[in-house]
Amino acid sequence: RSSVVGYAGRMASSDELAQMERILARELSDGGWGLTTGLIYQPGKYSTPQEVVALVKVASSCGGFYATHMRSEGDCILESIDEVVELVKATGIRAEISHLKTSGRWNWHKIDEVIEKVGRAVERGVLIGADRYPFCAAGTDLDVVLPDWAQEGAALAEMKRFADPEMRSAIIAEIDASSRDWSTVMIGGTWHQASRRFSGGTVADFAGSSPGRFIVDLLERDECKTGAFFFGMSEENLAKILAQPWVVQGSDASLRAPWGPLGEDHPHPRAYSTMPEFYRRLRGLGISREEAVRRMTALPAARFGLKGRGLLEKGAFADIVVWDEDNFKGTASYVRPHSFA
DSSP: TTTTTTTOOOOOOOOHHHHHHHHHHHHHHHTOOEEEEEEEEEGGGGHHHHHHHHHHHHHHHTTEEEEOOSSSSSSTHHHHHHHHHHHHHHHHHHEEETTOOOSGGGGGGHHHHHHHHHHHHHHHTOOOEEEESSSSSEEEEEEEEEHHHTTHHHHHHHHHHHHHHHHHHHHHHHHHSOOOOOOGGEEEOOOSSGGGGGGTTBBHHHOTTTTTHHHHHHHTTTTTTTTTEEOOOOHHHHHHHTTSSEEEEOOOOOOOOOSGGGGGGGOOOOHHHHHHHHHHHOOOOOOOOOHHHHHHHHHHHHOOOOOOOSSSSSSOOOOOOOOGGGGHHHHHHHHSHHHHH
């Protein structure tokens, strides 16, 4: 979509959608695995359900896979799950709900209905599952806190708005007027030397009387690349999600190293500790060692159609990990994330 429509906040035309379908078909024929959407982010947030279905049909016809960051993970999460389930029914594609969660304390009570909706679909043979990182803070770019109108066009457009005194003041005023608890928003990766000291602290720690001014100043210095962690999930709900047999681990993180260019960022601890923390939590829920390992190996391999992976059997690749179960644990934290399991 970004290649064809750009980051404009509008529907794609029929000609643009046809061009998107051609690009997707070409990439799938060249070895692509499928299609992923971020319907809460730019530019995916501007796509209609009909646009997504059209593209998923292309992926399905090529035997591809569909992973989605749903249109809502909070206020409209139930409607978003319905959209995914109906899409899978309409296209026959294998699908994954990326990092299933109920965001915002006021939405925590929806968890049982969320699990029921997905579970009922699975029982009826709908090819759908979900993944989840074993932490209660989300991690994404800090510019998601900007007003919707200020986000349109992505980083370059945001920077131009910051440079306009009138727009800058309007953005700051809207952020300051929001009801968000800024003690639940932690600064992650920063890119300007003057911003480094803020990583690992919350907006409330540094913002003073104007969170909006602090955030806009920080984003401007970092050219809108600042990362952030959002503490808005329930431990009890996390346990309920991890208990579901159709949930696998997903780090939602890029590969990192504690040294060199990859060690200059300030990632979420899930970048280093997803696997041991997922295993530890499943065992804590009374899930057997064998089932926990299956959820980390055979189940995701089957869901993504990876042949010869995830099982110890004749003819499969000899991917074998030997570990000391008692000492298999994560050591990364939100303040010191670059730390191996």
